Amino acid sequence: MAEKTVSKHTLQRLPYYLHYLQALQEENIVSISAPVMAADLHLNEVKVRKDLAAVSRTAGKPKVGFAVDKLIADIEEFLGYNNIRDVVLVGAGHLGRALLSYKGFEAIGIRFVAAFDNDPQRINTEVNGVPVHSTNELVDYCLQNKIHLGVITVPANGAQAVCDRLIEGGVVAIWNFAPCRLTVEDDILVQNENMASSLAVLSEHLSNR
DSSP: OTTOOOOHHHHHHHHHHHHHHHHHHHTTOOEEOHHHHHHHHTOOHHHHHHHHHHHOSOOOBTTTBEEHHHHHHHHHHHHTTTSOEEEEEEOOSHHHHHHHHOTTTGGGTEEEEEEEESOTTTTTOEETTEEEEEGGGHHHHHHHTTOOEEEEOSOHHHHHHHHHHHHHTTOOEEEEOSSSOOOOOTTSEEEEOOHHHHHHHHHHHHHTO
């Protein structure tokens, strides 16, 4: 099933499906229908059916629906949540330390194995058991440990240089928290998390109420 490809929009919805299904599982609900699932999540039923069909081997049964546990297993397998990926983080400041301290990442297939910083007071320390190294060691560490995913939490003026070094180290996917756009080749995936942009959307919504 891992060879299947889905749209970006489907990928973005899958974690919401998973969270919803896990809540049902905690309530000992063993099956769920697509219409109920769509209604609860305020989504189009056809869209939900197509999303689930694209990633799951489980077929919904008439009047019964999908088996919740099997659907959870299929989505977790598709997303790779059952295959923890080693990840490095660059920028062990306030935001970086908060991410390193978050306990929920391993549940979604992410395990921070190292952090990097250029501040001598942070180098050779640990955050939540994750060692902080000098950024001078970044490329070699990524190459030696076959790291493919990196997280950037440095200021905007240093983000592109960090991005370039991660790619030099073999990283092919970057989660960017720096407030800037990164320039990469087409085969490198960058997911930008612009908190200022998100806040602007929220502020606009509040001002119009």
